[in-house]
Amino acid sequence: NGDGPGWLFIFYLVVVTKFCDIGAYLTGRLFGRHPLAPSISPKKTWEGLLGGFVVAFAASVSAYEYLKPRVSAVGFGYADAVLLGILLGGMGVIGDLAESVIKRQANAKDSGGVLPGIGGALDLIDSLLFTVPVLYAWLVLKMELGG
Numbered sequence: 001n002g003d004g005p006g007w008l009f010i011f012y013l014v015v016v017t018k019f020c021d022i023g024a025y026l027t028g029r030l031f032g033r034h035p036l037a038p039s040i041s042p043k044k045t046w047e048g049l050l051g052g053f054v055v056a057f058a059a060s061v062s063a064y065e066y067l068k069p070r071v072s073a074v075g076f077g078y079a080d081a082v083l084l085g086i087l088l089g090g091m092g093v094i095g096d097l098a099e100s101v102i103k104r105q106a107n108a109k110d111s112g113g114v115l116p117g118i119g120g121a122l123d124l125i126d127s128l129l130f131t132v133p134v135l136y137a138w139l140v141l142k143m144e145l146g147g
Contacts, residue, residue: 005074008067009139013088015063017131020056020089021096027051041100044093053089060085075142084138091134092127099126 028048036044064071064081099122 005070005076008070009076009135012060012063012067012071013128013131013135016056016060016085016088017092017127019059020052020092021127023055023059024048024052024093027055037097037100040097040104044097049093052093053086056089056092057082057085060088075146076139080138080142084135087134087138088131091130095127095130098129099123 024044025048028043028045028051031047031051032043032045034046035042036046036049060081061078064076064078103122
């Protein structure tokens with residue numbers, strides 16, 4: 001019905017995941033020297049990965065602080081934000097790399113040309129492929145365990 005905190009968690013998920021993507025991209029562009037998985041995605045670097053984790057952590061804690069009045073009522077706390085910042089950052093990278101493997105196997109450099117420079121619709125959501133089920137499982141476990 002839109003009254004519960006569900007949409008807030010969708011907002012939280014997108015903020016953390018996409019900020020991780022942006023942080024990884026910018027850090028990799030500025031400081032990237034060591035390839036992360038050159039045969040899968042040659043432009044991704046270890047430096048970008050670290051930058052993505054730092055930004056995901058900061059985005060997670062910041063989003064939690066913004067949403068705290070509504071999400072703390074369902075047992076979502078600071079510890080959740082800290083742990084999920086790290087976990088969602090990692091899972092976003094795995095989703096991105098998984099989609100890159102699929103593109104390579106299909107001999108497709110980009111998954112579409114609608115948004116030049118981004119690579120297509122799949123490149124916009126690839127990091128969400130693994131973060132959505134992780135956040136869902138986290139929230140279900142919290143409810144099952146009583147917060």
